[in-house]
Amino acid sequence: MQQQSSKPALLVMDIQNGIVSRFANDGSLLVPIQQAVETARKQKIPVIFVRVGFSEGYPEVSPRNKAFSAISSRGGMTVLDPSTQIHESVKPQADEPVVTKYRVSAFAGSNLEVILRAHQIDTLILCGIATSGVILSTLREAADKDYALTVLSDACLDADPEVHRVLMEKVFPRQADVMTVDEWISKG
Template sequence: MQNHHNKTALLVMDMQNGIVSRFAGNGKVLLPFQKAVEAARRHSIPVIFVRVAFREGYPEVSPRNKSFSAISGFGGMTVSETATQIHESVQPQPGEPLVTKLRVSAFTGNDLEVILRSRQIDTLVLCGIATSGVVLSTLREAADKDFALKVLSDACLDADPEVHRVLTEKVFPRQANVLTVDAWIDTLD
């Protein structure tokens, strides 16, 4: 039987220890992420993990980059640190790529697009932390690259619930189908 989801991939973005710890005091908020990953695996949908991390000495960080220049001053977020490893709640399985990005968008500074194109992926299902960071930036860039997009609204977190609401209810629907993890799973059967 041919898998009709073979051109789809689930991007699990910035679900790394240092970021998850800021948002997930309550472990229940991680359940939608876990459910999405498990459903993708059950339906043979590739799961691709994306994290942000830098080399020792931060040669990739410009002093003009407001988001990342503070990291180079304080330290942390290098590729080998615990903070940049994928959170145990959604650990990658063998064969699931881990892409390291160097900016906010999942596409910046890495081989994500090469991986997607080599697998002939044309549809991306997005989840991650934060809604106003990696999810927004990746959605915009992916739309410009002509990917079909879905955003799992309950598998996205943001420090500001109102920003999350505005993005998932008003901004994202212009470029993506926005649905809950359960609603997405219903489309897989």
């Protein structure tokens, strides 16, 4: 069991227009994420939004990167593009940071770790899209950086329900507490 900390932050990852439109056509799928954001705000837990986006001309994208080189060849997903803006359903408040990353993990090429250190955050609560992408990559890197971790299972989405289930039931519990948003709220 992980030691509880008084310095948690909620990471809302890749809940941006271009990703939400591919994974969550049904607006009800975003309700647990909205509940997590509302609860964090009420409990004065910092909410940090993480998005993926690239500079014009895609200087961050290597042709060896299968996923991102496909994006650079078809265009879009630049930092000013509507597809990289945080989805209206969880619109950030003025004092909530929006971190831009250049790879799958929330830490990759972003200022996330600087923000966490500045606020002495040592516990991360993870939610977002996709379980097999940003959640998995961020969880692994955060665990290696010795953050205490909670994953909100119903506030994470993946295109493959079986992959989501295996990660939540078999992989993530080795490094994080896995619980629903309701369980997290009742615990808090």
